[in-house]
Amino acid sequence: MKPVLELKNVTKEYPGALALDGMNLKVYPGEVHALMGENGAGKSTLIKVVSGAIKANAGSIVFDGNSYDSMTPALSKKLGIGVVYQEFNLVPELSVAENVFLGQKLTKGFFINRKLMNEEAKKLMDEFGIDVDVTEEVKNLTVAYQQLVEIAKTISSDVKVLVMDEPSAPLTNREIDALFGIVRRLKEKGTAVIYISHRMEEIFALADRVTVMRDGKYVGTEPISEITQDELIKMMVGRSLDEQFPVVEKEIGEVVLEVRGLCTEALLKDISFKVHKGEILGLAGLVGAGRTETARAIFGADPKSAGKIIVHGKEKNITCPRVAIAEGIAYIPEDRKKHGALLGMSIRENISFIAIKDISRLGFVSRKEDAAMSDRYIKDLSIKTPTKEQLTKNLSGGNQQKVVLAKSLASHSDIIIFDEPTRGIDVGAKKEIYVLMNELAARGMAIIMISSEMPELLGMSDRVLVMHEGEITGELTREEATQERILGLASGIR
Amino acid sequence: MKRLLKKFSTLIILLALFILFSVASENFLKVNNILNILRQISVLGILTCGMTFVIISGGMDLTVGAYLGLTGVIAAKFMGDMGLPIIAALILTLLIITLIGLMTGCLIVGLDVSAIVVTLGMMTVVRGLAYIISGGLPVYDLPEAIVxxxxxxxxxxxxxxxxxxxxxxxxxxxxxxxxxGRYIYAIGGNVEAAKLAGVAVGKITASLYAISAFLAAVAGIVLAGRISSGAPASGNGTEMDVVTAVVIGGVSVNGGKGSMAGAFFGAVIIGILSNGLTILNVGEYYQQVVKGAVLIFAVAFDVLANREKVKRIKEA
Incomplete structure (x- = not known):
């Protein structure tokens, strides 16, 4: 069988960085081809070259036997290359059906045949087992369903090659099943699927073959049946990860933060817990259980309707993030790009952003201390960048996360709330984040870690609190915590 | 090269105009004329400063033109009819206009309504006040010091x-x-992240409109001195010139990007255009067309210098 899509020696150079370095890839019809690599390995660049969003400097793309030295978005669409990006391209105000057929004409006339459109959309949704009302406006759907609509939109036109960039990131387990169903259905139809994900379980459950890339280079392609998880990680990071979750010697001390009877208008009911010095407290639960809401209420980002926050034994009235920061509380948000990093500003400006008054005299920032501060954290957290003047938006996810963390560390926090600290971060960088968190705990900081990743919760937490629909349904020690018990509590089964 | 082009696009346009007019007219490059240009843009230049802060924060202040009118009128009233000492009259005028600006800012923050709408409304209100107080006529007899x-x-x-x-x-x-300054960029670039970093976004945003109003009041006094009167209609439409200057200067109307130097060069470009075209005997109506075209050109230049060229594909 001939490959439907082949990349030969594709190279893409940015000023000062080689994003793709002679990359090769062969994708056959009807296969699910996983593409793996750490963040910054060049996966996103590769997709953009295939979709025509950017142009490679060298190499060629062979599609169905025809060779092209570059793509354009129009050409790739015409050939039947569909891409599901991490960011949605949906119009929130339009219905599901309208979004699915956006830019396509179903009838010859001038007016939209809404009935036909809805029928066609329904047919498509049924075919792929997506349970959604096609007349609903997209803005009313959960993020997970928006993702499924995005996928449906891409496959509504005939695609021969479908690229999916971390399609499962916003999905919970049930919707992941739907996603798998879609992928398997496409595979039966002979569509080639290039599947990018950081989640190992998915790769092993879904893919036929896996191609690994590292630093923009092609590392190798293996059938999934002939490779183990450890071997795969080794290929990705170029070294073997002895232990994903490092154990550190640390002492758990006195209570640093206590939350008593915290409630919010919308969701939270009587949340009470304590965090100790040197402790990592895991906060588990399904999407919508109220974990982020708890963090934001503690941090003063959202209003509380009742409850007390006690920091170092004293009750504090935390009305806004500024007060929380002054009390030594830091919040590392889940959505790095929207809430965490100042993407249009440099690394230096980000790192010193919260602590900026400490290094200012008469309102003016000391340039020396500003530079010294960012140099120190770039080194401490090993942020990979050619210069501290690099714009944060040009960094990989893992490095962006480190910049966001540095921003909070620089402001002398001793209580850090991590919200999904490793979301969308590759294996190698994940471990770095874990090591950092452990170090911070060992230094005597109290850490609350909101996470949806089971291995992370089990591997990192000294204690796990489980939430369900705005309430705490259970507390488990490190010894008691198992996947089954956490999931049970998270589903509301006590 | 491309990066240089992008970074200095305003400066390049400025130099190009400078050379063009120097060649076209021997009167252009005289010291007196250069000072003349700077004097002509002084009001615009002062207003540009406040507007740059506001636009970088992701906002917009359309009231500045109206402030010019009201400032002249009330300053002249304080000094003339009421006979207040000059310093007291000036302080009072600056205070009143700044408070109106602060109120505008508080409305924008408090109501969470778009700045364009609120400042558009305030523009009409302030202009109306200027007409009411002055009875629609310019107020003369300004003290010698102000003139x-x-x-x-x-x-x-x-x-x-x-x-x-x-x-x-x-x-x-x-x-x-x-x-x-860094807070302003952050508010314009990513307001949510700025809030979570403990920035008092509301207070700072409101203060920017007060700063813009304060500078407009300073400009209004300069203008009143130049025309020796407080005219309620003065500064009509100036807000558009100010926005034009700021945008030509490379400040993004989406917020988060731009510099004071760029915006100032934008004001200078507008000044050079008016002056140069007048020296070349180009009529006022044609000048408007040219100014508008330069605005679009400057922005297009910026965008194009930043865009990757799409090479045509070859099919094998």
Whole structure:
């Protein structure tokens, strides 16, 4: 069988960085081809070259036997290359059906045949087992369903090659099943699927073959049946990860933060817990259980309707993030790009952003201390960048996360709330984040870690609190915590 | 090369115009004419400073033109009819206009309504007030000191130019080197992240409109001095010139990007265009067409310099 899509020696150079370095890839019809690599390995660049969003400097793309030295978005669409990006391209105000057929004409006339459109959309949704009302406006759907609509939109036109960039990131387990169903259905139809994900379980459950890339280079392609998880990680990071979750010697001390009877208008009911010095407290639960809401209420980002926050034994009235920061509380948000990093500003400006008054005299920032501060954290957290003047938006996810963390560390926090600290971060960088968190705990900081990743919760937490629909349904020690018990509590089964 | 082009696009346009007019007219490049240009843009230049802060924060202030009118009227009333001492009258005028600006800012923050709408409304209100207080007619008999402030020279340099350059320098320093400046960029770039970083976004945003109003009041006094009266209609439509200057200067209307130097060069470009075209005997109506075209050209230049070229594909 001939490959439907082949990349030969594709190279893409940015000023000062080689994003793709002679990359090769062969994708056959009807296969699910996983593409793996750490963040910054060049996966996103590769997709953009295939979709025509950017142009490679060298190499060629062979599609169905025809060779092209570059793509354009129009050409790739015409050939039947569909891409599901991490960011949605949906119009929130339009219905599901309208979004699915956006830019396509179903009838010859001038007016939209809404009935036909809805029928066609329904047919498509049924075919792929997506349970959604096609007349609903997209803005009313959960993020997970928006993702499924995005996928449906891409496959509504005939695609021969479908690229999916971390399609499962916003999905919970049930919707992941739907996603798998879609992928398997496409595979039966002979569509080639290039599947990018950081989640190992998915790769092993879904893919036929896996191609690994590292630093923009092609590392190798293996059938999934002939490779183990450890071997795969080794290929990705170029070294073997002895232990994903490092154990550190640390002492758990006195209570640093206590939350008593915290409630919010919308969701939270009587949340009470304590965090100790040197402790990592895991906060588990399904999407919508109220974990982020708890963090934001503690941090003063959202209003509380009742409850007390006690920091170092004293009750504090935390009305806004500024007060929380002054009390030594830091919040590392889940959505790095929207809430965490100042993407249009440099690394230096980000790192010193919260602590900026400490290094200012008469309102003016000391340039020396500003530079010294960012140099120190770039080194401490090993942020990979050619210069501290690099714009944060040009960094990989893992490095962006480190910049966001540095921003909070620089402001002398001793209580850090991590919200999904490793979301969308590759294996190698994940471990770095874990090591950092452990170090911070060992230094005597109290850490609350909101996470949806089971291995992370089990591997990192000294204690796990489980939430369900705005309430705490259970507390488990490190010894008691198992996947089954956490999931049970998270589903509301006590 | 491309990066240089992008970074200095405003400066390149400025130089191009400079060379063009120098070649086209021998009167252009005389010291007196250059000072003349700077004097002509002094009001615009002062207003540009406040507007740059506001636009970088992701906002917009359409009230500045109306402030010019009201400032002249109330300052002249305080000094003439009410006979207040000049210093007291000036302080009172600056205070009143700044408070109106602060109120505008508080409305924007408090109601969470778009700045364009609120400042558009305030523009009409402020202009109306200027007409009511003045009875629709210019208020004359300004004290000698104010007239001198608008028309005088120090070391052969017009006083308004000195005032403008001082304000531009101070505002540039604040924007670039103070933490306040960095907060402004952050609010315009990512307001949510700024809030979570403990920035008092509401207070800072409101203060920017007060700063813009304060500078407009300073500009209004300069203008009143220059025309020797407080005219309620003065500054009509100036807000659009200010926005044009700021945008030509490379400040993004989406917020988060731009510099004081760029915006100032934008104002200079507008000044050079008016002056150069007038020297070349181009009529006022044609000048408007040229100014509009330069605005679009400047933005297009910026965008194109930043865009990757899409090479045509070859099918094998």
């Amino acid at each position: 001198n402030f608008g028309q005088g020279y120090v070391l052969n340099i017009p006083i308004p130019v000195i005032v403008m350059l001082l304000i531009v320098a101070v505002m540039a320093l604040i924007l670039k080197y103070s933490y306040f």
